[in-house]
Every structure is written in C-alpha cells, then in structure tokens.
Amino acid sequence: MSDKNSAKELRAMSAKELSALVRSLREELFNLRLQQATGQLENNQRIRTVRKDLARVLTIQGETGEA
Helix, strand or coil: CCCCCHHHHCCCCCCCHHHHHHHHHHHHHHHHHHHCCCCCCCCCCCHHHHHHHHHHHHHHHHHHHCC
C-alpha cells in the first residue's frame, strides 16, 4: 500500500485486490520483524504503519463480508 490509503479508497477496491493487499502487507510486516530481530531495521515506525494499514484493510474486508 502506498503510504496510507484512505478507507474510502480501500472500499472502492475489489475483493481480489484487497486479498492481494493483505498478503503483501503481511509479507512486508514479516520482513520488517525479521530485520528488527537481526538489528538491520532502520525505520522502526514502519512496523507500526504497516500494522495499522493491515488492520484497516482487514476491517474493510470484514465490513463487506469478504474476509
């Protein structure tokens, strides 16, 4: 997700697009946690941002019943 899409933009996306976005956000979060564990993470704030983006997308999926 490119720097915090709004809920309005997410609601306009199809179910497939949302699923793909969830998959990519989870992968990014995994990679960030791995970097943090090995001491290579430069921007700690990015983990929080990705977690919030993921929660936002999952909430939209739940609202539309496509989870």
